[in-house]
Amino acid sequence: MSQSVQSAANSPTARETEPWWKTAVVYQVYIRSFADGNGDGIGDLTGLRSKLPYLAELGIDAVWINPWYPSPMADAGYDVADFRNIEPSYGTLEQGEAFIIEAHELGIRVILDIVPNHTSSDHRWFQAALRDEPGARDRYIFRPGRGPGGDQPPNDWQSAFGGPAWSRLDTGEWYLHLFAPAQPDLNWEHPGVRAEFEDILRFWFDKGVDGFRIDVAHGLTKDPALPDAGERLPGSQHTDPHPAWDQDAVHEVYRGWRAVANEYADRVFVAEAWVANNDRLARYLRPDELHTAFQFDFLRAPWRGESIRAVIDDALSQAGAVGAPATWVLSNHDVPRTVTRYSRSQPDHLVETDWERSRWAGEQPDLALGRRRARAAALLQAALPGTAYIYQGEELGLEEVEELPGEVRQDPTWFQSGFTDVGRDGCRVPIPWSNDEAPYGFSPPDAEKDTWLPQPGHWAPHTVQAQHGDPGSFLTLYRQVLALRRQLWTTDEPVEWLETPHDVLAFARGGVQCWVNTGATDTELPAGMRRVLASGPGVTGGVLPADTAVWLTEPEHDR
Numbered sequence: 001m002s003q004s005v006q007s008a009a010n011s012p013t014a015r016e017t018e019p020w021w022k023t024a025v026v027y028q029v030y031i032r033s034f035a036d037g038n039g040d041g042i043g044d045l046t047g048l049r050s051k052l053p054y055l056a057e058l059g060i061d062a063v064w065i066n067p068w069y070p071s072p073m074a075d076a077g078y079d080v081a082d083f084r085n086i087e088p089s090y091g092t093l094e095q096g097e098a099f100i101i102e103a104h105e106l107g108i109r110v111i112l113d114i115v116p117n118h119t120s121s122d123h124r125w126f127q128a129a130l131r132d133e134p135g136a137r138d139r140y141i142f143r144p145g146r147g148p149g150g151d152q153p154p155n156d157w158q159s160a161f162g163g164p165a166w167s168r169l170d171t172g173e174w175y176l177h178l179f180a181p182a183q184p185d186l187n188w189e190h191p192g193v194r195a196e197f198e199d200i201l202r203f204w205f206d207k208g209v210d211g212f213r214i215d216v217a218h219g220l221t222k223d224p225a226l227p228d229a230g231e232r233l234p235g236s237q238h239t240d241p242h243p244a245w246d247q248d249a250v251h252e253v254y255r256g257w258r259a260v261a262n263e264y265a266d267r268v269f270v271a272e273a274w275v276a277n278n279d280r281l282a283r284y285l286r287p288d289e290l291h292t293a294f295q296f297d298f299l300r301a302p303w304r305g306e307s308i309r310a311v312i313d314d315a316l317s318q319a320g321a322v323g324a325p326a327t328w329v330l331s332n333h334d335v336p337r338t339v340t341r342y343s344r345s346q347p348d349h350l351v352e353t354d355w356e357r358s359r360w361a362g363e364q365p366d367l368a369l370g371r372r373r374a375r376a377a378a379l380l381q382a383a384l385p386g387t388a389y390i391y392q393g394e395e396l397g398l399e400e401v402e403e404l405p406g407e408v409r410q411d412p413t414w415f416q417s418g419f420t421d422v423g424r425d426g427c428r429v430p431i432p433w434s435n436d437e438a439p440y441g442f443s444p445p446d447a448e449k450d451t452w453l454p455q456p457g458h459w460a461p462h463t464v465q466a467q468h469g470d471p472g473s474f475l476t477l478y479r480q481v482l483a484l485r486r487q488l489w490t491t492d493e494p495v496e497w498l499e500t501p502h503d504v505l506a507f508a509r510g511g512v513q514c515w516v517n518t519g520a521t522d523t524e525l526p527a528g529m530r531r532v533l534a535s536g537p538g539v540t541g542g543v544l545p546a547d548t549a550v551w552l553t554e555p556e557h558d559r
């Protein structure tokens with residue numbers, strides 16, 4: 001196999017001359033749930049460092065680590081109390097620095113998560129605001145209420161987690177929080193806020209961090225008049241966008257950040273921006289702004305060849321128009337796991353990310369089907385030009401843990417929705433590493449505490465240990481996919497669509513073809529091609545079964 005791909009590897013060594021982030025595969029580490037070194041049931045830096053060899057063997061280029069800063073954990077660390085330190089239950093700043101060095105030694109870059117839209121209510125700035133120290137409230141968004149006695153919120157904005165986006169202090173003033181009440185929104189009109197974040201970027205860049213994932217990058221600046229939103233929904237296709245989101249003024253912030261990144265070599269930003277469409281997304285990717293932005297339509301696309309193709313075309317043309325690579329993502333810590341998403345009836349159009357949780361409750365998942373599709377999707381994602389993000393546990397084929405009892409749930413969505421939206425805990429369950437029962441090697445054998453979210457009793461076949469070396473396992477497939485991706489493609493070879501039945505997706509890229517059958521019946525593969533990798537059994541005699549993908553090479557590629 002390795003011989004057959006030599007010719008691709010021999011072509012101009014673009015991989016060496018282009019910036020690393022244009023083709024990188026980035027693995028998302030949800031540190032709370034990755035590996036627990038000290039037995040308190042919570043993932044930490046000791047655990048993460050012990051798994052670096054695993055990550056190196058998987059074949060990734062970088063890790064993105066969810067917020068590791070000191071936090072009261074009102075929103076699993078997205079409520080940051082101090083942006084220049086490390087959460088004590090995860091470890092120390094020294095351990096964080098050691099981790100960056102060790103990762104680099106293994107050829108793995110490190111991307112941190114920066115949370116600029118809000119701080120924790122425990123942050124010294126908000127504490128000063130609560131004490132009403134001079135000027136302290138100006139860093140946040142404080143307003144008097146409406147109505148008699150000012151007991152109505154200043155406008156009608158809703159928190160992303162449910163309920164009003166405003167909370168009232170004893171003194172009578174209201175403050176804005178687009179997420180939990182413990183996450184007050186910063187005032188990005190304030191020059192001190194801007195200066196502080198540029199300084200935080202430098203603090204971590206100086207420690208060798210290779211980039212930042214920007215949390216709710218489409219937030220930050222608001223329409224200064226704070227008008228009612230009325231019918232306008234965040235991210236909706238309105239000509240008149242929601243006044244809290246995707247405001248033009250935010251781009252000036254990112255021009256400043258790009259200038260900071262440019263003071264260093266090879267650094268990257270990736271935006272989490274849930275905006276109305278790829279046209280809006282591309283505005284964040286202009287050459288003097290952010291390098292990359294998650295392509296969420298990819299994970300919102302139903303398992304249908306035509307829908308997925310439309311998403312790919314749109315993403316490639318919009319990112320391409322501003323010279324940015326597309327950034328493919330199938331899953332993350334905010335959305336139901338891929339296996340479960342593909343395990344139920346598929347809608348006709350792009351969906352809201354919380355749709356499965358509410359709409360599908362009650363519909364039994366067919367997890368075997370979901371796993372077949374998720375394996376096929378792994379081949380598809382890796383065959384596309386640009387960068388790819390893999391959320392921890394996807395390489396093990398883990399499903400969403402839907403059976404978590406209410407009393408163990410921790411996502412603020414669960415509480416703020418009045419217990420109607422189960423929230424995101426189901427994709428955050430600690431990783432099973434080994435052994436036949438919980439905690440499956442997540443915590444050391446003598447652990448004092450249970451894992452912070454309980455793991456299912458049936459995960460023994462899904463541990464890393466159980467899958468290691470098994471030729472049919474998810475993990476083996478991911479390792480093959482990532483190794484071959486490096487060999488088969490050098491940089492941004494374009495996607496050329498092939499004629500197919502409408503449920504089938506097929507394209508050629510640099511002498512390789514990727515075929516994905518999203519339909520219910522077999523489809524025919526072209527003759528005379530050599531099979532490089534298939535996502536499942538039955539790819540024989542020119543036939544590609546339903547819910548299966550394959551990579552084929554053209555004969556001249558075989559020399």
Ligand code: GLC
Binds near residue numbers: 075078079216333334
């Ligand atoms: C982003 C994060 C999510 C968090 C929210 C508020 O969407 O991915 O986990 O709850 O921002 O910071």
Ligand code: CA
Binds near residue numbers: 037038039041043089
């Ligand atoms: Ca721990």
